[in-house]
Amino acid sequence: MTKITVKNPIVELDGDEMTRVIWAKIKEQLLLPFLDIDLKYYDLSVTNRDATDDQVTVEAARAILRYGVGVKCATITPNEDRVKEFGLKKAWPSPNATIRAIMDGTVFRKPITVSNIPPAVKYWKKPITIARHAFGDIYRDQELVIERPGTVELVYTPQEGEPQRLLVNRFDGDAGSGVAMAMFNTDKSIHSFARACFTYAIGEKINLWFATKDTISKQYHARFREIFAWEAEAHRAQMEAAGITYSYFLIDDAVAQIMKNEGGMLWACMNYDGDVMSDMIATGFGSLGLMTSVLVSPDGKYEYEAAHGTVTRHYRRHQRGEETSTNSVALIFAWTGAIGKRGELDGTPEVTAFARQLEQAVIETIEGGVMTRDLLPLTTTPNPRGVDTWTFLNAVEERLRAKLAS
Ligand code: NAP
Numbered sequence: 190m191t192k193i194t195v196k197n198p199i200v201e202l203d204g205d206e207m208t209r210v211i212w213a214k215i216k217e218q219l220l221l222p223f224l225d226i227d228l229k230y231y232d233l234s235v236t237n238r239d240a241t242d243d244q245v246t247v248e249a250a251r252a253i254l255r256y257g258v259g260v261k262c263a264t265i266t267p268n269e270d271r272v273k274e275f276g277l278k279k280a281w282p283s284p285n286a287t288i289r290a291i292m293d294g295t296v297f298r299k300p301i302t303v304s305n306i307p308p309a310v311k312y313w314k315k316p317i318t319i320a321r322h323a324f325g326d327i328y329r330d331q332e333l334v335i336e337r338p339g340t341v342e343l344v345y346t347p348q349e350g351e352p353q354r355l356l357v358n359r360f361d362g363d364a365g366s367g368v369a370m371a372m373f374n375t376d377k378s379i380h381s382f383a384r385a386c387f388t389y390a391i392g393e394k395i396n397l398w399f400a401t402k403d404t405i406s407k408q409y410h411a412r413f414r415e416i417f418a419w420e421a422e423a424h425r426a427q428m429e430a431a432g433i434t435y436s437y438f439l440i441d442d443a444v445a446q447i448m449k450n451e452g453g454m455l456w457a458c459m460n461y462d463g464d465v466m467s468d469m470i471a472t473g474f475g476s477l478g479l480m481t482s483v484l485v486s487p488d489g490k491y492e493y494e495a496a497h498g499t500v501t502r503h504y505r506r507h508q509r510g511e512e513t514s515t516n517s518v519a520l521i522f523a524w525t526g527a528i529g530k531r532g533e534l535d536g537t538p539e540v541t542a543f544a545r546q547l548e549q550a551v552i553e554t555i556e557g558g559v560m561t562r563d564l565l566p567l568t569t570t571p572n573p574r575g576v577d578t579w580t581f582l583n584a585v586e587e588r589l590r591a592k593l594a595s
């Protein structure tokens with residue numbers, strides 16, 4: 190079999206634990222035998238991040254900006270336990286947060302839909318993609334516990350001119366204690382988020398939904414609505430060409446509409462809404478092993494990954510030599526996402542076609558009743574075969590080879 194040439198490089202970010210083991214197998218079995226590909230390799234294992242004082246993460250992110258497409262394995266975000274476990278110099282920050290900051294990126298999460306794994310909501314027929322504005326609001330707030338009577342004010346001191354003061358609350362009498370909070374966002378970040386959402390929706394040819402609570406938050410949430418409306422105007426011609434629409438909702442209306450809609454849209458969410466709703470959507474569509482994630486910069490650079498972590502519990506079993514049944518589907522789709530996008534950007538349809546064939550091989554394997562055990566409670570297939578991690582990959586390889594041969 191002659192290999193398909195991938196014209197430009199893909200940046201590869203290796204990771205940790207169970208996903209690192211599966212990652213190597215995916216490359217060995219499903220990619221390298223079929224593709225002639227230049228992978229710019231960065232080892233983001235927690236031990237190498239420690240050895241390089243986390244410089245490897247920064248360099249990998251810069252490489253994605255340079256080459257335009259990257260693919261990332263799951264990585265450990267160290268806490269105190271992990272610092273002890275690996276003898277780290279310190280608890281390095283989340284690689285995903287570092288990469289997101291460097292790329293000024295937005296995360297889009299999209300479930301993989303398979304006909305014999307029906308979503309929990311019977312109306313959902315197509316994937317619902319969620320975008321979360323991962324900057325500011327309560328994630329960058331300042332909070333106070335008020336223990337004695339007093340006054341809380343919001344003070345803005347401009348570089349020039351008089352300070353502006355707003356009374357938040359007078360804590361007094363039997364209501365003399367409580368809590369207070371201040372939070373912020375920036376026009377720049379909201380614009381970047383909105384732009385990434387329009388870019389993604391236009392690229393995927395799917396409608397865009399956005400929701401806030403601007404009836405209550407008449408300044409803060411209203412600002413988000415306004416910026417999205419400006420970006421909608423700026424992208425109007427491109428949206429028309431892609432045959433898609435932009436719709437604004439109140440957040441509670443959006444939640445109600447989502448539950449009775451067939452899906453197939455991009456749902457852009459403010460930071461907290463996205464944190465909460467992405468978990469609801471992920472669970473509604475089935476397993477974490479079926480959720481993909483892509484980080485998109487406002488100017489269209491892409492980093493693909495699985496939404497799940499390093500699956501530590503399974504890795505412990507693997508280390509003890511016990512059998513595992515870890516779902517590799519989202520990891521495979523991270524690779525096919527990157528390869529498909531590379532082909533699109535390079536104008537090499539045979540590369541994109543390979544990615545789609547590999548995805549088909551995965552879906553047909555599951556539809557044929559062979560799946561990892563996390564999917565057994567979800568499938569409608571009678572007497573499905575729950576297999577171990579490696580048997581599933583072998584089954585996918587067999588189907589892929591058959592497809593490529595025909
Ligand atoms: P996790 O790795 O996502 O796993 C949590 C549980 O979800 C697993 O124990 C497993 O449940 C199930 N699961 C997740 N992915 C699965 C798959 N592919 N196949 C089958 N089951 C799957 O989350 P975690 O255990 O909280 O975190 C482990 C490490 O991952 C942490 O060090 C964390 O920092 C890191 N993490 C990284 C990323 C990232 O790089 N994007 C994201 C999240 C977490 P059962 O054990 O019940 O089978």
Ligand code: MG
Nearest residue numbers: 463464465468
């Ligand atoms: Mg969450």
